[in-house]
Amino acid sequence: MTSPLDQKKIKVTGPVVVTANRVDDGAVIYRRADGAWTEQLAAAAIATDAAGADALLSGARDDDLGAIGPYIAPVKLALDGAPAPGNLREAIRLGGPTIALPAAPPARVAEAAHVCL
Amino acid sequence: MYVYDAFDRTLVNERVVEFRDQVTRRLSGELTEEEFKPLRLMNGVYLQLHAYMLRIAIPYGTLSSAQLRMLARIARRYDRGYGHFTTRQNIQFHWIKLAELPDAMAELASVGMHGMQTSGNNVRNITTDQWAGVAPDEIADPRIFAELIRQHVTLHPEFSFMPRKFKIALGASRHDRAALRIHDMALRLHRNAAGELGFEVMVGGGLGRTPYLAKTIKPFLPKRDVLSYVEAVLRTYNQFGRRDNIWKARIKILVHELGPEAFAREVEAEWQSVKDGALVLDDEAVAEIAGRFRYPDYKRLEDASPQLMAARRADRRFDAWVKNCVFDHKIPGYAIVTVSLKPEGGTPGDASAGQMDALAALADRFSFGEIRVGHEQNLVLPHVAQRELPALWRELEPLDLAVANVGLISDIISCPGLDYCSLANARSIPIAQEITRRFRNLDLQRDLGRLHVNISGCINACGHHHVGHIGILGVEKNGEEFYQITFGGKADENATLGALIGPAVPYRQVADVVEDIAAAYLELRQRPDELFIDTVKRTGVEPFRERVYAAR
Amino acid sequence: MPLVENGRIVADRYRRVADGAPVPDRVPVIVTAQRFLAEADTLIRRDGSLGVEWPNDRRVAELKPWLGHLALIALNFPKFRDGRAYSQARQLRETYGFRGTLRATGDVLRDQFHFLARAGFDSFDVKKPADARVFAEVLARYSAYYQPGADGRIPVLRRRVPGADTAKSRQTL
Numbered sequence: 001m002t003s004p005l006d007q008k009k010i011k012v013t014g015p016v017v018v019t020a021n022r023v024d025d026g027a028v029i030y031r032r033a034d035g036a037w038t039e040q041l042a043a044a045a046i047a048t049d050a051a052g053a054d055a056l057l058s059g060a061r062d063d064d065l066g067a068i069g070p071y072i073a074p075v076k077l078a079l080d081g082a083p084a085p086g087n088l089r090e091a092i093r094l095g096g097p098t099i100a101l102p103a104a105p106p107a108r109v110a111e112a113a114h115v116c117l
Numbered sequence: 118m119y120v121y122d123a124f125d126r127t128l129v130n131e132r133v134v135e136f137r138d139q140v141t142r143r144l145s146g147e148l149t150e151e152e153f154k155p156l157r158l159m160n161g162v163y164l165q166l167h168a169y170m171l172r173i174a175i176p177y178g179t180l181s182s183a184q185l186r187m188l189a190r191i192a193r194r195y196d197r198g199y200g201h202f203t204t205r206q207n208i209q210f211h212w213i214k215l216a217e218l219p220d221a222m223a224e225l226a227s228v229g230m231h232g233m234q235t236s237g238n239n240v241r242n243i244t245t246d247q248w249a250g251v252a253p254d255e256i257a258d259p260r261i262f263a264e265l266i267r268q269h270v271t272l273h274p275e276f277s278f279m280p281r282k283f284k285i286a287l288g289a290s291r292h293d294r295a296a297l298r299i300h301d302m303a304l305r306l307h308r309n310a311a312g313e314l315g316f317e318v319m320v321g322g323g324l325g326r327t328p329y330l331a332k333t334i335k336p337f338l339p340k341r342d343v344l345s346y347v348e349a350v351l352r353t354y355n356q357f358g359r360r361d362n363i364w365k366a367r368i369k370i371l372v373h374e375l376g377p378e379a380f381a382r383e384v385e386a387e388w389q390s391v392k393d394g395a396l397v398l399d400d401e402a403v404a405e406i407a408g409r410f411r412y413p414d415y416k417r418l419e420d421a422s423p424q425l426m427a428a429r430r431a432d433r434r435f436d437a438w439v440k441n442c443v444f445d446h447k448i449p450g451y452a453i454v455t456v457s458l459k460p461e462g463g464t465p466g467d468a469s470a471g472q473m474d475a476l477a478a479l480a481d482r483f484s485f486g487e488i489r490v491g492h493e494q495n496l497v498l499p500h501v502a503q504r505e506l507p508a509l510w511r512e513l514e515p516l517d518l519a520v521a522n523v524g525l526i527s528d529i530i531s532c533p534g535l536d537y538c539s540l541a542n543a544r545s546i547p548i549a550q551e552i553t554r555r556f557r558n559l560d561l562q563r564d565l566g567r568l569h570v571n572i573s574g575c576i577n578a579c580g581h582h583h584v585g586h587i588g589i590l591g592v593e594k595n596g597e598e599f600y601q602i603t604f605g606g607k608a609d610e611n612a613t614l615g616a617l618i619g620p621a622v623p624y625r626q627v628a629d630v631v632e633d634i635a636a637a638y639l640e641l642r643q644r645p646d647e648l649f650i651d652t653v654k655r656t657g658v659e660p661f662r663e664r665v666y667a668a669r
Numbered sequence: 670m671p672l673v674e675n676g677r678i679v680a681d682r683y684r685r686v687a688d689g690a691p692v693p694d695r696v697p698v699i700v701t702a703q704r705f706l707a708e709a710d711t712l713i714r715r716d717g718s719l720g721v722e723w724p725n726d727r728r729v730a731e732l733k734p735w736l737g738h739l740a741l742i743a744l745n746f747p748k749f750r751d752g753r754a755y756s757q758a759r760q761l762r763e764t765y766g767f768r769g770t771l772r773a774t775g776d777v778l779r780d781q782f783h784f785l786a787r788a789g790f791d792s793f794d795v796k797k798p799a800d801a802r803v804f805a806e807v808l809a810r811y812s813a814y815y816q817p818g819a820d821g822r823i824p825v826l827r828r829r830v831p832g833a834d835t836a837k838s839r840q841t842l
Contacts, residue, residue, distance in 0.1 A: 021164055021168075023143070023144070023150075023215065024144075024214060024215055024216060025168060025169070025214040025215065026164055026165070026167065026168035026169040026214075026215070027167065027168065028166070028167060064146070064149050064150055065144075065146045068150050068164060069150075069164070087596050088535070088596065088597075088598065089166075089535065092166060092535060092536060092544075093166050093167065096167060097167070097536035097537060097546075098536055098544065098547060099464060099536055099546050099547055099550065101197060101199070102197065102198045102199050102469055124813045124815075127812060127813050128811070128813050128814075128815070131810060131811045131812065131813075134810070135810055135811075139780070152778065152780075155749070155750065155780075156780055238750065238752075268815040268816075269815060269816050270816075271815055271816075272783075272784075272811075272814060272815070273816055274755060274759075274783075274784045274785075274786075274787035274788040274816075274818055275752070275755040275756055275758075275759050275784075275788055276752075276755075277752065277755075277784055278749065278750055278751065278752025278755065278781075278784075279752060352756050352759075352760075355752060355753060355755070355756045356728075356753055356756050356757075360751055360753075390760075390763075390764040391763075391764075394763070395817040396817070
């Protein structure tokens with residue numbers, strides 16, 4: 001997947017979230033509607049057009065102390081509106097490595113097993 | 118191995134103090150990420166998919182047991198209990214928090230380790246043959262010169278902001294175990310007709326989007342001139358390497374665009390102004406560094422052949438291990454032992470903290486406290502007395518460190534890939550794991566013989582797939598993982614870039630394809646001892662391609 | 670942008686003169702490379718210190734004939750990552766023996782101070798005032814360097830060898 005950080009022009013063709021890495025520990029985080037960050041994709045603000053995405057993104061970019069390299073990532077929406085990662089890269093970012101780590105929390109590995117390829 | 122003196126320690130400690138200050142300024146907001154990023158890169162701190170990654174240099178692949186124990190401690194205390202040995206003789210930790218990095222670095226500094234220049238547009242870890250200093254076919258220990266060059270390029274005022282990274286490898290034997298020709302610059306130690314010691318200088322190698330093999334620009338450089346000549350090459354690159362396009366910024370592009378002869382002339386002209394100055398390596402300077410390399414106090418041992426033969430006859434598994442993992446040493450009665458980090462279903466090059474601690478203890482007991490890291494992502498115990506081999510093997514086995522697959526199809530070289538790396542297009546580790554499962558039968562592996570599989574998760578080629586006997590490159594097609602298969606690459610003194618075998622295959626089929634290739638080889642080889650790579654050379658790619666793509 | 674020399678923020682004695690504008694006498698001036706090369710003979714005869722701004726993608730060898738007449742050469746870092754001027758600085762100091770002022774301009778940040786000083790710069794057009802204020806402190810951060818540099822420190826390689834001929838660390842001309 002070409003790095004999303006290479007995005008120049010925002011093109012939104014479906015639901016998207018803004019995601020980044022946390023400064024403290026590099027953990028994957030998602031932008032919430034109230035401007036805070038969360039590790040839970042379910043709590044992320046979802047934008048459905050370029051204007052909404054742009055608004056989320058510019059707020060995120062201003063938060064240099066909280067987040068590194070925010071960008072727009074696609075999500076798939078379930079019938080109840082719950083977001084799921086929109087591609088493999090995002091699935092791995094959310095779920096962690098798809099291989100068993102020596103000390104991996106079991107929940108994360110299980111999530112990764114649901115990755116749609 | 119090289120022992121730090123007060124200067125070396127001071128330099129590393131001061132670096133930690135500086136980095137601690139930079140982290141503080143980042144966390145307080147005084148430094149933006151844009152300003153902080155190049156600073157953290159200069160200390161080997163990357164941001165990957167899930168976390169920061171710390172890459173620690175293991176200069177020319179040599180580790181003391183104290184250092185290995187410290188790596189185990191870092192893994193336990195700051196990371197998730199394991200580390201990953203890379204194709205450049207470094208180690209990576211994938212989960213360290215930013216605020217804890219200065220403490221981790223301070224602990225590493227206490228044993229003379231650091232992440233300086235393991236990232237950034239500077240001269241990276243200088244690598245060499247993991248058998249340096251003990252190989253029977255070696256001219257002289259190249260690590261002396263690797264250390265001299267390492268010091269010279271560390272925090273070098275002129276070469277810390279080059280167009281791109283610069284990778285140097287040293288070799289000292291005719292048989293190239295350090296993959297010299299895929300480096301930006303390679304220096305091969307040898308003697309000229311008059312018996313003088315000097316270097317063949319090769320420049321412009323590199324894999325990635327546009328792979329090149331390095332060209333010889335100076336067949337013999339006297340050893341006294343090596344620092345000044347390296348300076349001239351780096352200065353030429355710093356001034357004329359492209360800065361307009363990140364994909365064309367390596368020295369291989371400059372050498373290709375100018376042509377090797379024109380490039381060599383540019384270097385020669387620049388060299389005239391530095392060759393007789395402060396960088397001349399007189400015997401005194403070389404002796405001073407060489408004097409701080411500690412060599413083992415080898416005992417006068419006899420060849421342990423009769424006892425060894427008996428032990429091998431007595432235990433089939435021990436015999437297989439000796440045959441595969443044990444190599445001749447230049448000192449009689451000693452042996453070089455390769456420790457495979459490629460167990461079935463494992464991640465190539467990973468070692469747990471427990472394994473690292475155990476291996477450090479074994480190094481103390483059996484290898485004069487020294488361990489080596491190879492670019493094939495295996496470890497080496499370089500000074501084992503032959504008569505101790507049975508005892509060593511009995512200790513390695515329960516640690517899962519005695520897998521007798523060195524150089525065989527399951528001894529896979531692989532980058533971390535999309536499971537970790539933000540540059541990747543596809544995963545590499547699960548591919549490697551599945552291949553090791555398909556070929557779990559050691560008898561089959563031995564029948565297939567020497568067969569190097571290299572896997573890269575993207576075109577940056579950190580898995581060196583271009584020079585694998587079988588190279589596997591992950592690409593993305595319509596959001597799915599696909600893999601290009603290349604054939605016939607070689608990383609040794611007959612370095613060759615592999616050729617594409619056909620259209621990319623999807624993730625689910627890669628292990629099947631490798632099985633088909635192995636089956637085809639067994640069918641096509643003229644004799645059982647015709648190596649895979651030689652069969653490919655003889656028959657060409659076509660017969661393999663037919664079999665692989667017949668049903669696809 | 671504050672100018673740092675001798676470890677302190679100082680006023681700039683030099684005046685940058687635009688191409689085409691008249692060059693005042695008896696005042697230190699800096700002119701562009703184009704102007705210098707076009708008017709070298711006149712400029713070097715003028716009364717007053719002369720400085721030139723040299724682009725980072727031109728060989729400094731071109732300046733060799735006039736080095737004795739130049740009081741200052743300003744080299745440029747368009748972005749701090751573009752390190753070509755480090756090579757230019759070392760060549761001016763060590764290959765051509767330039768003894769005048771070498772000024773670093775452009776994206777000059779505190780984390781490059783020690784590289785700049787050791788490459789031969791002695792005048793720093795620092796981007797951020799906060800960085801300029803801590804210049805001396807930052808330089809004191811490292812006490813040992815491996816390789817010979819232009820800041821006069823004896824490199825570690827030589828320091829270790831007792832009775833080493835420190836004259837070997839002198840720049841060649």
